[in-house]
Amino acid sequence: MTEFRIIRKESAGFARRGQITTAHGVIETPCFMPVGTKATVKGLTPKQLVDETQSQIVLANTYHLFLRPGHELIESLGGVHKFMGWNGPMLTDSGGFQVFSLSSMRRIEESGVTFRSPIDGSSHQLSPESSIAIQEALGADIIMAFDECTPHPATYKEALDSLELTARWAARSSTARKRSDNLLFGIVQGSTYPELRKLSLEKTIDVGFDGYALGGLSVGEGQAAMYDVVQEFGPQMPELTPRYLMGVGTPEDLLVAVAGGLDMFDCVMPTRNARNGMYFTRRGPLTIKQARFREDPEPVDARCDCYTCRNFSRAYLRHLFVSKEILSSVLATIHNLYFYNQLMAGMRLALERDEFQQFKKSFLDDYKTSDV
């Protein structure tokens, strides 16, 4: 039922145009996945996600749904697709990243991680087995092995110990799997040490997964270090399965990562920045609260075909933001997700025509002008 197919590879590099078939439909790759943390992409209805942003797949966070409303509840209601009214493909993360970034009092042991809920202070454990069980209860089409997201900075020894724990957890995650209608991806750690990334990649491949992800990036290592990892290890990841760069990133990051052979991406940036009044445009980001937009009758991006740009002026969008209106978040989220999905669609078309490098250069030339 699930498979990955490469439609075309660029002749002069590593980028590829593919398709992932899941139980809830086909994902055209390279693709961006909007983040729907608590079983909602903040502010948008599933209908808007499809009609107005052309999103293909939504990511939900296991950690948040485990704590509230609980995976048993969601399972009893028919799974997360039905719960949130999203009929397309879904991916859940393992919960590992959030345990490390959001919980206090966390204790890491071989068996798993014990932590306190920020909601009510209650104590919980996540382990490879429980993470997989929770994700299978939620019922996403693509689920992730439970890993330790190595913090940055990490010493060589810390990064080595961490990736070895992740590798042991990867094997347990794979064994814990009970459903056969999903894809399970393994996660490569190793911090910014090339030999440790290589070691982690080998250990993850040894376990054997339906896809592979680069984790532990965009955690403070800086763009240059992240690009080094992506450019060196993207092409080394197994070719015949999907490659997922977790938690990344800016439009530039996505172009660089696709050039490195990555296929899938998620990031809160387009949605979170939208709520802060930041609009992505072909000529760089636009901060709508600026006084210069007060009387501006133009849309955010005159060349953008999204609902927001077709119907509203910068002056109105600034008014909504300044007035703290809910619709400000809604319209900015529509625009930013449309922008990200259009960027990915542009990459896919360029790949079909074997013109990816020209597309990348042309986009970055425009984007860097910051003349909005």
Add this chain to the structure above:
Amino acid sequence: MTEFRIIRKESAGFARRGQITTAHGVIETPCFMPVGTKATVKGLTPKQLVDETQSQIVLANTYHLFLRPGHELIESLGGVHKFMGWNGPMLTDSGGFQVFSLSSMRRIEESGVTFRSPIDGSSHQLSPESSIAIQEALGADIIMAFDECTPHPATYKEALDSLELTARWAARSSTARKRSDNLLFGIVQGSTYPELRKLSLEKTIDVGFDGYALGGLSVGEGQAAMYDVVQEFGPQMPELTPRYLMGVGTPEDLLVAVAGGLDMFDCVMPTRNARNGMYFTRRGPLTIKQARFREDPEPVDARCDCYTCRNFSRAYLRHLFVSKEILSSVLATIHNLYFYNQLMAGMRLALERDEFQQFKKSFLDDYKTSDV
């Protein structure tokens, strides 16, 4: 360009089925007008307002738009319709009610009201002339005379003085009008004193307006006192022009008022209560945060055809509300406005069949069960 036409009157009472033709389309009456205070019905796109709630007309608040972003700005951008992307009929209030309820340091004189902006403390005056000028700059299809909303309680003398001031302001409002493509409505005050309501009605009719509104209700006088005014004076309002009950109300209120011959209504209740997690249903209001809905797979109202009820369970809607998700406000607003608009559509159909009294009784019998 603008006119009011009565299609059918019920044979056994005062209710009527009508149509108001405006520069931006026809309003089928009786009708409910969602409140779009700052040029947005909170949380919904104009597309959702039409497609998902079947709203016919939106009300915007002159006071808020005057203070921010300013009527000159909105006029320079083509008017409030274009500003907010709403192409249907619009009504603006005069600003009088908000000056009294929201501003500090207000001083009422014959010339008008001086007040301080809650945004920046700056001093402003609203008068009949400036209110009409602001409303004509905004460009709504229906605009309101500038009145003093008599507070409750008011002594007989206070209510008399107040309605006389409102009558003088009504004449000035009428004279101040410059556009001919809108309808100007006069507002009847008089508190809860029948003879003062009668006097105010006469004085307002003497000025002569395109429609008449009952103001100064739903300000603390209580349901029984409000019903007394509506039932006694609704039928006495001019028959051949639209009758508007301002700021009202609950589903029961709307049925009682339509029975009294009223045609138009606005109220923040369906939208504000939505943001507080209250859903209107045929069997009474439902408070979604209640623990009994935690695992409830049913929609809010199984007989409701709105987007929210067609796609989401009470359990999911409760999760969104408890998690303080924006989508909670969006989905509840869609449902409540659909409910209000469906109620009005039900009344219209019943009026066309001359079955209004049966419809009213049947609705109220169901509604009072509160068995949701």
